[in-house]
Amino acid sequence: MAIQLTTGNHIAGTSSKGNQEKWREDSRWYKLDLFGYEGLAETVTPILLAKTTVEALGVRYVSYRMERVEAHRHIRNGCSSPDFLQPGEAILTIADLFRKGVGSDWQKTVSRLPNFPSKIQWMVEQTVRLTGLVHFGAYLTLLFEIDMLFGNADRHLDNVAILRREERFDYCPLFDLGAGLLSNVRDYPMEIAPKALLRQLRAQPLDTTFTRQVHAAEAVYGVQLEWDFDLTDIETPLAEPLRFYAEREMWYICDRVETCIKMQKAKLEW
Numbered sequence: 547m548a549i550q551l552t553t554g555n556h557i558a559g560t561s562s563k564g565n566q567e568k569w570r571e572d573s574r575w576y577k578l579d580l581f582g583y584e585g586l587a588e589t590v591t592p593i594l595l596a597k598t599t600v601e602a603l604g605v606r607y608v609s610y611r612m613e614r615v616e617a618h619r620h621i622r623n624g625c626s627s628p629d630f631l632q633p634g635e636a637i638l639t640i641a642d643l644f645r646k647g648v649g650s651d652w653q654k655t656v657s658r659l660p661n662f663p664s665k666i667q668w669m670v671e672q673t674v675r676l677t678g679l680v681h682f683g684a685y686l687t688l689l690f691e692i693d694m695l696f697g698n699a700d701r702h703l704d705n706v707a708i709l710r711r712e713e714r715f716d717y718c719p720l721f722d723l724g725a726g727l728l729s730n731v732r733d734y735p736m737e738i739a740p741k742a743l744l745r746q747l748r749a750q751p752l753d754t755t756f757t758r759q760v761h762a763a764e765a766v767y768g769v770q771l772e773w774d775f776d777l778t779d780i781e782t783p784l785a786e787p788l789r790f791y792a793e794r795e796m797w798y799i800c801d802r803v804e805t806c807i808k809m810q811k812a813k814l815e816w
């Protein structure tokens with residue numbers, strides 16, 4: 547029997563996971579793999595997003611490419627993405643927005659709300675009030691659906707961002723999906739079958755199942771994401787990033803990625 551360790555029932559504001567080393571160079575952001583194949587997850591996900599309705603919904607996303615770099619005299623895998631900020635623009639996380647615009651005890655207010663749809667609605671209404679981004683409900687729902695599709699359990703509110711240029715706000719391009727596709731082999735070990743790992747995944751920021759989180763958002767803001775790809779469409783985008791990893795790991799990575807997308811897709815279609 548598994549021993550269950552539970553944390554308080556609150557909306558995750560920060561991640562307990564370590565920080566991938568990252569830096570900006572020649573207008574690109576570089577990010578090193580830390581607990582597994584984050585670079586591959588980051589690279590493959592946007593290629594698949596191109597086969598969804600994301601762009602048609604007017605939401606931009608960031609493309610990544612694999613990198614092999616020497617850092618601190620060690621050869622490391624990682625990925626890079628073009629800097630998406632325009633001059634004068636900055637990223638503001640939703641956690642920061644709430645701290646500044648609602649108060650440091652905003653989590654208490656949310657914890658008193660009776661159910662998941664009302665918690666999501668509260669987050670959306672505060673964001674709309676503070677930024678004027680009237681489609682934020684649809685944007686957040688889309689983000690939750692994408693996280694579910696790729697099994698990204700790292701959507702704490704420091705990973706939901708908006709763009710700010712002086713007093714004007716805009717929707718942030720989607721980025722930082724590298725924690726999906728079971729890429730973290732410390733938290734999701736290679737020796738455990740991917741299906742069992744996927745059953746354990748918890749969705750952030752509500753700390754519940756992906757199904758409950760997505761259904762709660764869709765109940766208020768409607769279904770946003772549709773996609774048109776199957777497992778054969780994954781093989782080609784996987785092939786190039788896979789070459790960066792050791793040959794003995796390739797089969798496992800492939801199996802984990804494919805099982806993840808297959809299972810998560812089935813849950814999302816249901």
Ligand SMILES: Nc1ncnc2c1ncn2[C@@H]1O[C@H](COP(=O)(O)OP(=O)(O)O)[C@@H](O)[C@H]1O
Pocket residue numbers: 565566568575577608627628629630631637705721722724
């Ligand atoms: N392509 C990019 N354009 C602009 N800023 C970026 C880009 N990639 C990363 N950053 C900056 O680095 C921060 C952390 O990047 P992120 O990909 O979210 O890494 P982490 O996995 O550590 O959360 C972002 O909040 C942003 O400030």
Ligand SMILES: [Mg+2]
Pocket residue numbers: 704705722
């Ligand atoms: Mg992040």
